[in-house]
Amino acid sequence: MKAHRFNLRQRILMSVVIFLCCIGFAYSNTNTHKQFFRHDGSEITYYLKQRGGKNLLVLIQGSDCNSIANNKFVNDTFSDIYPDSDVLTVEKYGINVSLPWSDVVERSDCPKNYVRLDTPEQRVKDYIQIIGDLKHQNKYNKIIILGGSEGAIVANLITSQVNYIDKTVSLNGGGRYFADDVIHSMRSEMPPKHIDEEIKGFRDFQQEIATGNNMSHIEMSNHGVNWWRVSLGIDQYKVLSQTKRPILIIQTLNDNSVSPSSAMKMEEQLKKDNITFYQYPGLSHGFRNSEGILQITPIVEDIKNWLSRDYG
Numbered sequence: 001m002k003a004h005r006f007n008l009r010q011r012i013l014m015s016v017v018i019f020l021c022c023i024g025f026a027y028s029n030t031n032t033h034k035q036f037f038r039h040d041g042s043e044i045t046y047y048l049k050q051r052g053g054k055n056l057l058v059l060i061q062g063s064d065c066n067s068i069a070n071n072k073f074v075n076d077t078f079s080d081i082y083p084d085s086d087v088l089t090v091e092k093y094g095i096n097v098s099l100p101w102s103d104v105v106e107r108s109d110c111p112k113n114y115v116r117l118d119t120p121e122q123r124v125k126d127y128i129q130i131i132g133d134l135k136h137q138n139k140y141n142k143i144i145i146l147g148g149s150e151g152a153i154v155a156n157l158i159t160s161q162v163n164y165i166d167k168t169v170s171l172n173g174g175g176r177y178f179a180d181d182v183i184h185s186m187r188s189e190m191p192p193k194h195i196d197e198e199i200k201g202f203r204d205f206q207q208e209i210a211t212g213n214n215m216s217h218i219e220m221s222n223h224g225v226n227w228w229r230v231s232l233g234i235d236q237y238k239v240l241s242q243t244k245r246p247i248l249i250i251q252t253l254n255d256n257s258v259s260p261s262s263a264m265k266m267e268e269q270l271k272k273d274n275i276t277f278y279q280y281p282g283l284s285h286g287f288r289n290s291e292g293i294l295q296i297t298p299i300v301e302d303i304k305n306w307l308s309r310d311y312g
Contacts, residue, residue: 036130038093042113044126045091048134049079056140057085058131060123060147060154065110065222067091070101074148077296081169081304082144088134090126093118110222118223119230120150124157135164142166144307149173149257149285152249153234160242168247169303172255172285175262176237179206184259206232237266240275247275248306250299252283254290278302 036044047069059078061068068089079087094113102109127145135143144167147155152173159168174181183199190198208215209228218225240247251263260279267277280299282289287296 034133036126036133038122038126042093044130045096046126046130047089049087051086053084053086054140055082055085055142055144056088056131056134056138057082058088058127058143058145058155060127060145060151061089062149062151063223064105065095065099065107065114066101067095067097067099069097070099077300078146078303081146081300082142082307085144086138086140088130090123090130093122093126105221107222115219115222115224115227117226119227120154120157120234121230123154124161127154127158128162131158132162132164145169146303147171147173150231153236153239156236156239156243156247157234159245159247160239163244165245167307168243168245169250169307170247171250171299172252172258173236173249173263174251174258176235176266177262178231178234180262181258184262185257188256237269240266240270240272243272244274248278248303249275250278250280250303252280252285252287254282255285257285276306278306 033048036046038044057079059074061071061074068091092114094111094115094117099109099111131143134140143165145155145158145165146169147153148171150173152170155168155170156173159165179202182202186198186202187195209218209225209232212225212229215225218228220228223231249263249267251258251260253260264277264279267275278299280287280295283295287294287299289295
């Protein structure tokens with residue numbers, strides 16, 4: 001692959017892997033907070049906001065290199081969407097509260113272990129390990145999970161793999177394949193005269209990732225080869241086809257980071273009674289209108305109303 005193509009595509013792909021809604025909570029300093037470890041001995045950092053709730057609300061942020069403890073957007077927006085709930089968030093591999101918040105996509109201080117070892121698959125394992133223990137320990141009546149962008153995909157994967165998630169909300173997770181979302185983002189951001197060449201470059205990159213030949217050095221948008229291989233290999237249609245619990249999928253239609261048309265096509269193909277799709281015209285990936293004004297309040301109200309319904 002030509003170096004100039006890789007560098008240009010790298011700038012374009014930045015918009016794909018960022019979800020503005022990262023989650024932040026203060027550490028709940030209680031005696032019930034315990035340690036969890038991965039198979040390689042590394043500790044999973046998590047935050048449980050205990051409010052004496054009978055239910056557990058799990059919030060899952062997107063793919064950027066930031067600590068969830070250092071951003072308050074989702075905390076302020078989503079922590080009260082389900083009544084009588086404790087709130088759980090989990091840091092990604094290699095990240096903790098010591099990493100300061102940054103809006104820079106290609107940040108130079110992104111932890112090397114995060115770049116090397118973070119993947120959606122690892123995040124799913126971390127969440128399942130902690131949620132399963134908390135469910136047993138605290139006897140929660142209901143477990144609700146909500147995720148945005150990559151967090152939406154993680155939420156869907158969790159729901160497809162365990163039987164104790166009561167309801168799931170997925171925001172702007174895109175269509176069936178991540179590659180389609182990448183190409184949509186490239187078409188949205190790149191001058192037309194370069195687009196054919198760059199799409200071919202991305203397809204070459206995708207093929208090289210799949211074969212795994214001499215790719216261990218790859219780092220793009222603060223993600224390493226493992227992240228790219230796992231992300232490009234996920235089939236969301238297959239994942240959602242395996243779910244039996246109620247899922248609300250939200251997709252804004254002016255989204256330049258993931259493909260609304262791919263999401264709508266997947267909706268038409270699924271046609272499952274347990275999956276509800278809401279579409280929001282004129283809003284971006286970060287829920288802003290054409291004037292740049294945040295329009296999250298009506299979406300939050302729609303989520304609350306959907307969660308309040310009885311699905312038997």
